[in-house]
Amino acid sequence: MAGSQSGTMAHRFTEAELRTIKELFSELDKDGDGAISSQDLATATDSLKPLVPDIGRFFADKMLEELIQEIDTDKDGKVSYDEFVSMLADK
Ligand SMILES: [Ca+2]
Ligand SMILES: [Ca+2]
Numbered sequence: 001m002a003g004s005q006s007g008t009m010a011h012r013f014t015e016a017e018l019r020t021i022k023e024l025f026s027e028l029d030k031d032g033d034g035a036i037s038s039q040d041l042a043t044a045t046d047s048l049k050p051l052v053p054d055i056g057r058f059f060a061d062k063m064l065e066e067l068i069q070e071i072d073t074d075k076d077g078k079v080s081y082d083e084f085v086s087m088l089a090d091k
Contacts, residue, residue, distance in 0.1 A: 011088075071083050
């Protein structure tokens with residue numbers, strides 16, 4: 001079959017969408033090293049707790065790690081910006 005290459009046909013985001021994604025990514029990358037670790041996510045959810053008291057129920061620490069593993073395609077334990085974008089594009 002022609003036209004199907006590697007099967008990674010990702011959804012194309014508009015520039016405005018990418019800007020929002022980038023903002024969200026840097027919002028979650030709390031230590032600013034360019035990748036989201038479970039520690040970053042824990043810090044991020046901690047800072048949301050005063051606003052969303054129930055968030056701990058939805059984002060227990062164990063779930064955070066599972067979430068990362070799901071998104072972390074190269075298995076380095078962190079979510080890079082590329083992985084973050086592919087996760088969103090995959091929806
Ligand atoms: Ca980080
Ligand atoms: Ca990774």
